[in-house]
Amino acid sequence: MATRVARPPARPSSAPVAPLGVLPRRQVTGIFPALVVLAAAVVLTGVNMQARFTDAIAWVWVAAVVIAAVSVASGIRTYQKQSRLDPGIEAVLPSLGAQRPSRDLVRAVKWTRGWVGVPRKVTIRYASHVDDRDVRFVDQIVTSFSRRIGEEYRVLKHVPRRCLIVLELAPPTTPVSREQQRAEQVAKLLLGESAKVEVTTDPESNDVRKMKVKHDMGPRLAIPARRMQIEKVISSMLPGRWRAHWDLEGDEVTFEIRPPMPDMVLHEPAPSTKQLTHAEYKAFKIPIGVDEDGSVQTWQPSVSPHMLVIGGTGSGKTSFQHTVLTHLAQARWRVWVLDGKRIEFAGFRTWPNVELVAARVEHQVRMLHAAHELMEQRYTQLEEGTARLEDFEPLALIIDEYATFKARVQRWYKTVKPKGAPTQAPVLELLSDLARLARSAKIHMLLGIQRPDVEFLGGEMRDNFGARLSLGRLSPQGAMMMWDSPAIGVALPRNKRGRGVTLSAESLPVEVQTFYTPDPAKLDKSD
Template identity: 30%
Template sequence: MSGNQDPLKDWIVATWRDMFGDSGNARSQQLSENARPTHIGRFLPLSLIVIAAAAAAVCAPRLISVAAANTRATEVLTTLHGYRVALIAAAALLIAVDVLRHRSHRWSAMLESVVRQTTGNLPKKVAVPFPSGWWVLRRATITLPRGTVVRPKQFEELSRAIEAIAGTTATKEVKVRHEAHRDRIVIRRRTIEPDERSERHKALQSTLDATSIFTDPKVTVSARDEHGVETCYRISFERSMNAGSRGFQGKVEEALIANAGEHESGRHWTTDWHPADGFLIMRLVAPMPSRIDHPLELVDENLRHLPYATGEADRTFIWDISTRSNKPHCLIVGPTGGGKTSVIRTLLTEAARRGIPFVGVDPKMIELDGLEGYPGCGAIIYDPIRAAMLVRALHSEMMARNTYIHDMKIEGSQLPLMIAVLDEFFILSGKWQRLAKTGDDETRALLKELDPLNAWADLAVLARSAGIRLLLGVQRPDASLFGGASGNARDNFGTRISLGNLSQDGALMMWGDSTVGREVDTSVPGRGIAIGEDGSPADGQMWWTPNVDRHPNKWNQLSEGEKAIVDGLAPVEAPGFTCYSTELAEFIETERALAKRAREYGRAAEPIVIGTGDAATTSTVAASTTPSAELPDAPHAADDDFADVIPASAVEAGQTVLVDDDEGELVPVTVTAVDVTRDGKGEVTSTVLTVGAGRVKTRITFDATGVVVLPEADLVGAPA
């Protein structure tokens, strides 16, 4: 039979059970404990006896009249009545204590229940210090059974539950910490520190928190300027495999810089990564300069370091030509007008002022001619046959130096350094290949004997230990620069500079990354990409070095400031040219003699103006040019004035190129198809160009080093 429920009675029973526990028999108590295991005992109030004594003391007069016959009871009641005030105060105090004890008991029960429900483990002990707080929990320690494992997801649920029941105020927050080594969970309430971070600091932290790129990232301020403005941040994170990837680093850097925004100082943000240590530095650097004249003071005191450019934060780029350098040879890629010649002049004038001689090849006859006769310059060669002889002489010099090192039992670093420059390498290579096919018998035999391409390939691989440094200038990068004997150009030429914008393939060839060097600001002369000291490519502003030619036609075109630069860079004493082979020594002496003879007699005819003046004047001008044209023993003139040359593998269908006809003349043809064959490593082994239209088509085969002549300059990478 069911009776009507009494809400008041139910509330009183529930409150009683909550405060003092069930009052049933032992059997029902045991069943209750088995159904709900707990280590939290019953709550036993301390104030009940004192409350009863205080009530008896207050009601003593009435009780004495009732128990007047009992003398002993009357004496006790009289005594209690005399202490009624003290008893009332003690009762009130104990009631307050019991109320606080009961609240602590409630906190203990709730925490035990939360731990049991979220982790499935029954705590051994829940210690809530007295007093615990009424509406909020101040602190607590939950002791777990030894070896208890709390998984991350369980701990996350436990933390959220504890934070929910413990209560959070505007100035206080609850923190839950799992001390696994001590098998306990510690709960602490702490004051919420006012957020004094800047908006930029908050933006960086919130950006990292909102993504999963890092685990537990933390942003801290590392430096401020004199006005208290933040200029450097340290971002720590847990180490991972992604942190070492340059692609990953680039994306993170881009996101951080975008969220940091432009700095009020006008400086730019950059990042320095330390993935092995689990942090990166984000700092302000000075903006990239738009022009830098070649400094007259030695920027780097190391005489084996040739500085040539400045980057952000006044970062200096150098070509390390020391024996210990892992980047001994230099490759410069740049279109016509991109500043390649100025960079070469910068490097060579820096070398001369540091006591390092050089020798160069300039097949276009207009790029390096100003360096002819400069202190430290052995010779500048313009003729392709003489250039082939120089390359073979350099090869002999390398072998002689290696023999000297072997016989004298010395280190290669003890030999004097020298630099060999080959500008416009593809034009030179094209002239060699054409002369090998269309030259006279003597020329073809000589080129076959000299074999300059393979000799240059050997130099690229072996010249480092002999103290010979190579400086190569090309308009576009290509893996077939030196043929298969030298391997990839990036492996042998560790110092690399690119001016202008590269194609996707060119960027991959130069930097190993198809995205680097494709968005250079070509509106700024001398802007490019260069290898930094850490081996990674970075933006740089190349130093401007004027033409050092002191011929009046060149010298008078310079401003007073540019003349001061040339005068300041000139070394007081010309570097000596030490040769270990008779081939190189004889070649340089012969080339200097030929150059001197050419300067004395002249080799360029004066222009003939048609249509002005009388016939006598025109005839006189023409006659005056005859001795120059018939000058005996003059240097071998170039057979062709090539506008430009590119590797055969770089030709595209629909492009117009120049090829030799039956009479050895260059005629323009349109390429209809290009078939490039590559080996297992992806290197070019041969290229077949199909020219002609209709049924009459011709297939022209080129080897790995084959090049084709263009009717006009190659515009790849040139400023728009």
């Protein structure tokens, strides 16, 4: 049986092996040619002293010194250029699949002007076994090279067949302001570090005016509450008031500063000289106000039969109701008014088509009974076939300060309630019937209240008012009642009379400046 002899281990090579990523030391290349030129000048001078053959030996030395100086300077410049490029080469070598560090893999084809300058165009070659299909491969090379050189580079071309990448120096960019940096930082904190943020600034003040963000958080942002939270954080952490336009299908969102809005927009309706036809009634719209983009938002009673408007004292609620009344009366609608404060609609008592302005509680109760009786009468006519919907004139009920009216009715009802009667005033049930059924009888309501408390507006009552307007800044609880969101309408500017939120034609809440109509009773008749 043959005996197996073990071989001794191989001796380590005496030549040191540089670790990958560390290039061998660079030498200055112009010194040796300079010495050769000077040595040639010395030899030529010696020969000329033995056998004088020229008188221009001084010019020979001048030329030799110039050539030597240029050679040394060129070598020093080449050395400094390579020293400038070496950090970038060392940064990308681990990604190139090289066995040993080599300057041949990364070459600077062009340089910027100056004694040394920076590489303007660079060619990079990598090993054929490197997986260059990964999108992060090229990005990692560009990022590493740019970081070590200290300049921004971009990919000029990538030729996978030749395992070649060509980089070029990116054009200079304008300096990024602190405000822009903060805007990008906030956007990435909210939408992920991978989000791509495109910031637009004001050309004069350099303030951030708009941000377009491409993100990859689509499924999470499909939840409306999440989007509302992001909008609220943006407005809290960045100066100004912001709004957002979400493109959920394209995974993009655009944040922009809300455009300025006028503090007052006068209402100028055009009086009608003819009776409103049924076709005109179906297309009839009442202007609410001007939104942030300059579009007029409207209320169309034939689509949303009743409107709810809320707003505290001084918010512009009564002025808006004056606008609606004026528009309806001049369009030849029949108008009945329940004046909750007793004096806010006194100037409209003599207006054409304003048939009732009820100020006292017993008159207000009688008015609602009459409206309910009219609704029942019209339903009977429609049921019996003695009339069609087109035969009826539209009637508008404007009910101001519903909470005050309800409290007054309850107190009044205690004084007139007969024995055995229900504890709650029946007129309140009639009002609920009107909210549910009056649309089909061409009767429409505008109900005003200071705050949408559940105590005054239950779920069914509120849901019957499809058109809505909130004036002034809401509390989170009031915003939930009105808009099913604790963030909508809570950040409106203070002391802006007539500023509020309403529903657009797409049923989206939009900020508006409502039309202003002065109270006829408070106008100076001497002007």
